[in-house]
Amino acid sequence: MDNFDYRDGVLHAEDLPLSAIADAVGTPVYIYSRATLERHAQVFRDALAILPRVHIAFAIKANPNLAVLRVMSREGLGADVVSGGELARALAAGMPPQDIVFSGVGKQQHEMIQGLEAGIGQFNLESEEEGIELAALAAERGLTAACALRVNPDVDARTHAKISTGKAENKFGVPIDRGADIYARLAALPGLAMRGVAVHIGSQLSELGPFEEAFAKVGALIAEIRASGHAVTHADLGGGLGVPYKAGEVYPSPQEYAEMVARATAGWDVTLMFEPGRVICGNAGVLLTRVIRVKRSSNKAPFVVVDAAMNDLARPAMYGAWHDFDAVQPTGEKMTAHIVGPICETGDTFAMDRETDALQAGDLAVFRTAGAYGATMASSYNSRGFVAEVMVDGENWAVVADRILPAAISAAERVPDFLD
Numbered sequence: 001m002d003n004f005d006y007r008d009g010v011l012h013a014e015d016l017p018l019s020a021i022a023d024a025v026g027t028p029v030y031i032y033s034r035a036t037l038e039r040h041a042q043v044f045r046d047a048l049a050i051l052p053r054v055h056i057a058f059a060i061k062a063n064p065n066l067a068v069l070r071v072m073s074r075e076g077l078g079a080d081v082v083s084g085g086e087l088a089r090a091l092a093a094g095m096p097p098q099d100i101v102f103s104g105v106g107k108q109q110h111e112m113i114q115g116l117e118a119g120i121g122q123f124n125l126e127s128e129e130e131g132i133e134l135a136a137l138a139a140e141r142g143l144t145a146a147c148a149l150r151v152n153p154d155v156d157a158r159t160h161a162k163i164s165t166g167k168a169e170n171k172f173g174v175p176i177d178r179g180a181d182i183y184a185r186l187a188a189l190p191g192l193a194m195r196g197v198a199v200h201i202g203s204q205l206s207e208l209g210p211f212e213e214a215f216a217k218v219g220a221l222i223a224e225i226r227a228s229g230h231a232v233t234h235a236d237l238g239g240g241l242g243v244p245y246k247a248g249e250v251y252p253s254p255q256e257y258a259e260m261v262a263r264a265t266a267g268w269d270v271t272l273m274f275e276p277g278r279v280i281c282g283n284a285g286v287l288l289t290r291v292i293r294v295k296r297s298s299n300k301a302p303f304v305v306v307d308a309a310m311n312d313l314a315r316p317a318m319y320g321a322w323h324d325f326d327a328v329q330p331t332g333e334k335m336t337a338h339i340v341g342p343i344c345e346t347g348d349t350f351a352m353d354r355e356t357d358a359l360q361a362g363d364l365a366v367f368r369t370a371g372a373y374g375a376t377m378a379s380s381y382n383s384r385g386f387v388a389e390v391m392v393d394g395e396n397w398a399v400v401a402d403r404i405l406p407a408a409i410s411a412a413e414r415v416p417d418f419l420d
């Protein structure tokens, strides 16, 4: 469910026609609905209320815009961060340090220090080596870092290979069968307070089975760690719940997810932590674009060339991902077209042979479900700028990220003297 609907034949974000935003800030532009963001945070939180002790940390990498983070923080969500930059954003958005979890396989020492000095709630350690480094940094400062050990359960998440993280060959976590030994060794280090285990098997999961399989393995590990005399008070079950990208697709609901978690974790007696990203913000955003021209092709269907490209929305080029594509003011006519951006790569293709609203040069259209892994994955390839981001709140709206023009990017470059 989202707040992007047609009224009087024009696609609106909440109470605002998207054409008004295009007139004011140009295209392409990402548009987020505050109401949808809030609703998704609330639905997820309410679903998990059947569990005894819960902490929800929004996975910032899905959408790190400060206004989006502010909505999350007002909803009482903490943050899952994977870099010093994301940590700074979480703090800037007003998230309490103790509600912040630091994940990631390559935390650098300066980032660990940043986390220690901020007093974040938990580090999710991805290796014994990382734990040893963090212990030394914490002990030097007379601090103790609360930690969970991320384990790799060797479970097939049955999602796209590039966003699958819980198979033995993936870089994430420690092998689950060595988890208890590594936990015990880390628990002995001054500077660390080992308190839990963490798991995250991938993103855009369409079934609950792989989660349940992974959580069963984590439950067995918790029992093993406790049997060896160590405390486990927290279990971080990660994120990964998928969202429908095609109208009509049905995904497991937060309620079904919560019921599965309740079943899988019965008797654990821990605080359960969650790191949802996409499920909160995916359907809360669209990428608004304008048709540059319609180009006839020898390939039967014409090319609809839009002003958004793979540098603005990378998911189709990167994962072969589908985004629904709809006209802002549909005429009722349909066409079959290839939807492409202006970038000089064949990969800059959003859709081939797509049945879509009839469009012509100058028309506005949206890629839906662009609120997660959209703007944040942008690049300036082909010397294109960074797209603006807007948040809508009823009839109100605000630019929440300025468009960054190509000139601002090249202004950071220098031609050295030796080339004079």
Ligand SMILES: *Cc1c(COP(=O)(O)O)cnc(C)c1O
Pocket (backbone or CB within 6 Å): 059, 061, 062, 080, 103, 104, 200, 202, 203, 204, 238, 239, 240, 241, 275, 276, 277, 278, 279
């Ligand atoms: C990416 C990521 C998430 C969020 O994944 P979603 O599929 O967006 O819910 C959560 N935890 C970790 C460790 C991640 O890397």
